[in-house]
Amino acid sequence: MSKFFKKLFGTLSDKPWEKGQITTDNYHQGKTFDISLQTSAVIVIFGVSTVLFTLVVTGYLYSIPLGQDTEYLLKPNLLWLNTLFLLYVAYFFNKITNDLKKNNFEKIKRNLLIVGFLSYFFLFGQILFWFQLMKNGNYVSTNNYFSSFYIFTALHGLHLLGGLFFWGKVFSKVNKLKKEDTIAEQKSIDALSLYWTFLLIVWLVFFLIMYVFNDTVIAWCRALLS
Numbered sequence: 001m002s003k004f005f006k007k008l009f010g011t012l013s014d015k016p017w018e019k020g021q022i023t024t025d026n027y028h029q030g031k032t033f034d035i036s037l038q039t040s041a042v043i044v045i046f047g048v049s050t051v052l053f054t055l056v057v058t059g060y061l062y063s064i065p066l067g068q069d070t071e072y073l074l075k076p077n078l079l080w081l082n083t084l085f086l087l088y089v090a091y092f093f094n095k096i097t098n099d100l101k102k103n104n105f106e107k108i109k110r111n112l113l114i115v116g117f118l119s120y121f122f123l124f125g126q127i128l129f130w131f132q133l134m135k136n137g138n139y140v141s142t143n144n145y146f147s148s149f150y151i152f153t154a155l156h157g158l159h160l161l162g163g164l165f166f167w168g169k170v171f172s173k174v175n176k177l178k179k180e181d182t183i184a185e186q187k188s189i190d191a192l193s194l195y196w197t198f199l200l201i202v203w204l205v206f207f208l209i210m211y212v213f214n215d216t217v218i219a220w221c222r223a224l225l226s
Contacts, residue, residue: 036187036190036191037187038187038188038190038191039187039190039191039194041191042191042194042195042198045195045198046198049159049198049202050202052155053152053155053156053202053205053206056148056151056152056155057148057152057205057206057209057210059148060144060145060148060152060210061209061217061218063144063148064144064145064218077129077132078125078126078128078129078132079129079207079211081125082122082125082126082129082203083203083204083207085118085119085121085122085125086118086122086196086199086200086203087200088118089115089118089119089122089196089200090196090197090200092111092114092115092118093111093115093192093193093196093197094193095107095111096108096111096112096115096189096193097189097190097193099111100182100183100186100189103183105182108174108182108189109171109174109175109182112167112170112171112174112189113171115167115196116164116167116168116171119160119163119164119167119196120164122160123157123160123161123164126153126157130150130153133146133149145210148210149210152206152210153206156199156202156203156206159199159202160199163192163195163196163199166188166192166195167192170185170188170189170192173185173188174189
């Protein structure tokens with residue numbers, strides 16, 4: 001515990017005017033946090049994206065009128081399968097992280113390829129589900145429930161497409177590198193893994209609020225507002 005507090009508040013006790021501290025400071029790289037540029041960029045995207053998704057969910061909860069039927073989405077359906085796709089993506093990224101530690105370079109390439117295929121399957125599943133909704137007469141203009149559903153899934157899909165663009169760049173580099181040089185792309189792979197984890201969390205929140213416990217959440221929000 002004492003080590004924890006020393007590390008936490010150690011900077012406050014530093015004396016930069018002393019010669020010993022000057023020597024220590026000269027060896028410091030100047031970074032506040034030991035994170036890569038790729039991960040820093042992902043964290044910035046987190047902030048902007050979280051605001052967007054929060055606005056959509058908040059607007060949805062505030063705009064559902066009394067008496068609107070929200071019990072629709074064909075249980076069970078493609079949303080369950082798509083959720084499984086994203087869970088598998090997180091699983092394979094975890095395997096990639098372990099493979100990097102063990103220097104299993106062939107498995108890294110294979111698992112990165114699987115991640116890409118699963119992500120494309122997710123997007124195709126979303127588009128197919130949109131067609132199912134429209135075939136049943138449920139459009140963006142049908143009611144607030146479906147307009148929020150379309151907006152949220154479109155935003156999430158665009159974020160996933162952006163992630164796939166960078167996945168393609170990383171995978172093409174890794175695929176061309178020699179086995180021993182694959183480790184050079186670890187920072188990019190770690191950033192991709194973090195980004196997909198964020199997309200999974202956002203999707204699970206959406207899935208629980210607008211699908212699994214939809215009516216319960218709406219009832220709870222209305223009780224708070226009243």
